[in-house]
Amino acid sequence: MxxxxxxxxxxxxxxxxxxxxxxxxxxxxxxxxxxxxxxxxxxxxxxxxxxxxxxxxxxxxxxxxxxxxxxxxxxxxxxxxxxxxxxxxxxxxxxxxxxxxxxGNGFPMDAYAGRDLVFVAGGIGLIPLRSCIIYAMAHREQYGRIQIFYGAKSPTELMYLSDLKQWEKAAGIECHLTVDRADPSWQGHTGVVGSLFKQDGVNLDPAKTTAFVCGPPIMFRFVIQDLKGMGFEDHNIVSTLERYMKCGVGKCGHCCIGVAYVCVDGPVFTFEQIRKLGEEI
Ligand SMILES: Cc1cc2nc3c(=O)[nH]c(=O)nc-3n(C[C@H](O)[C@H](O)[C@H](O)COP(=O)(O)OP(=O)(O)OC[C@H]3O[C@@H](n4cnc5c(N)ncnc54)[C@H](O)[C@@H]3O)c2cc1C
Ligand code: FES
Incomplete structure (x- = not known):
């Protein structure tokens, strides 16, 4: 800038x-x-x-x-x-x-060094998380277990198909996909993204894991409930907020929530910060 x-x-x-x-x-x-x-x-x-x-x-x-x-x-x-x-x-x-x-602030990827990373995305919520996933894979030695949980309404609404194919095969990461409604082409899991947490082999250690969650509000709400039910603390859940923006640089006030300007203080916030800002979940 x-x-x-x-x-x-x-x-x-x-x-x-x-x-x-x-x-x-x-x-x-x-x-x-x-x-x-x-x-x-x-x-x-x-x-x-x-x-x-x-x-x-x-x-x-x-x-x-x-x-x-x-x-x-x-x-x-x-x-x-x-x-x-x-x-x-x-x-x-x-x-x-x-x-x-x-x-904007971006995800403090260095601050998560040594921790397990869990990426939970719904629909086009994979757009901001794709960057973190590729970054974490490129710095694989810095992180513990890496798990991806991605869901879309139907198989035709799964994005970044070539990435998904690579992530499913890649050594050192676990990629779980689901769709709300299957079609004849779909051989995989069916159900909302949170239902993937109950699959065999999936276990998350809330104390040593940072969870990245992005997706539509309804999906966000249920995934937060699931993570909290597993014992995740609010400061170990991170997401990005979307607000109407004009300037993008903290001058116009269009993106204000509470005391924060989403364009400069965000768009990345912990769930603890999101709650303190009074954001309705
Ligand atoms: C930090 C940030 C990152 C984003 N990243 C992406 C991205 O990677 N890919 C992507 O497709 N979109 C992204 N968006 C949303 C994108 O900015 C809006 O879709 C875009 O501003 C719409 O502009 P427009 O002129 O086409 O629509 P407009 O003509 O401005 O609006 C059309 C309709 O969309 C609604 N709308 C416009 N902007 C938003 C918004 N931010 N939230 C909810 N409703 C809105 C309006 O109320 C109106 O009904 C992001 C938004 C933010 C704040
Ligand atoms: S968009 Fe202008 S202050 Fe954030």
């Missing part, structure tokens, strides 16, 4: 390289900055941070950074919702757009 006040909101020019369909209305956009120096500076982002994406003449929106800083490519995974996200979906390879960031 530029330290010059007159350049605080100035996006840097980015070029779209390629687009990959994930699930209905969700695509992954691979891109690079026109200026290689900007690309190098941006690559110092942390898992869990976000960027502001500009569609010229239309507007800006915040987007998580699903790549890990340990990967070469930069990309966003975006669901079409309204004017800006639809404009991004309409771009073709070679088209330009703007990016500013990285912003």
């Amino acid at each position: 530029s330290s010059r006040p007159d350049q605080l909101y100035l996006p840097k020019l980015a070029v779209l390289d390629r687009v990959v369909d994930e699930i209905a209305e969700v695509r992954t956009f691979y891109w690079h900055f026109e200026d290689p120096a900007e690309q190098a500076a941006f690559k110092r982002f942390k898992p869990g941070q976000f960027a502001q994406v500009s569609l010229f003449g239309i507007g800006e929106f915040p987007a998580s950074l699903p790549p890990s800083p340990t990967e070469d490519e930069t990309f966003f995974t975006i669901r079409t919702v309204g004017s800006c996200t639809s404009a991004l979906h309409a771009l073709k390879p070679g088209d330009q757009f703007g990016v500013r960031g990285p912003y």
Whole structure:
């Protein structure tokens, strides 16, 4: 981010390289900055941070950074919702757009060294957690047991399929998938994501485990209940919060909850912090 006040909101020019369909209305956009120096500076982002994406003449929106800083490519995974996200979906390879960031606190991955990590994601909640998972795998020796629990409504709504296939086969991590409603193609587990915790071979040690939880509010609520039932303390559960954002840098106040600005104090918060902020779960 530029330290010059007159350049605080100035996006840097980015070029779209390629687009990959994930699930209905969700695509992954691979891109690079026109200026290689900007690309190098941006690559110092942390898992869990976000960027502001500009569609010229239309507007800006915040987007998580699903790549890990340990990967070469930069990309966003975006669901079409309204004017800006639809404009991004309409771009073709070679088209330009703007990016500013990285912003926000990110997950303090070093602080979890020596601990077991559990990633629990529902639907597009896997977008912000993908970065942490790839980062943890790239620093495998720093962490204890790594388990992933991912659920979607149906098999066609599972995202990042090539990652999921790799994670299911990878040595040193355990990946458990589920869908709420199976179809004839689905041979795996059926049920909500929390039902995976009851599968054979799954056991979590709440005292030495940090749980990352991201997903729709209903899934979040039930997973928190499950984790608390197992004995997880609130400070060992981490998540990201979404709020309407404008500036992304702590100036406009759009993203305030309680005493926190989600864009600078978050978007990563422990469940203990989320409760203290008065957020309804
Ligand atoms: C930190 C952060 C990270 C995010 N990461 C991603 C990501 O990786 N991928 C992704 O697809 N989306 C992500 N989002 C959500 C994304 O920013 C919104 O979908 C986007 O701002 C919508 O812009 P738009 O102009 O297309 O829609 P608009 O025209 O602004 O809005 C269309 C509709 O969506 C609703 N809406 C807009 N923004 C939000 C929001 N933040 N929460 C709930 N409802 C909203 C509006 O009320 C309206 O009904 C993130 C949001 C935040 C705050
Ligand atoms: S988005 Fe402006 S203060 Fe957070």
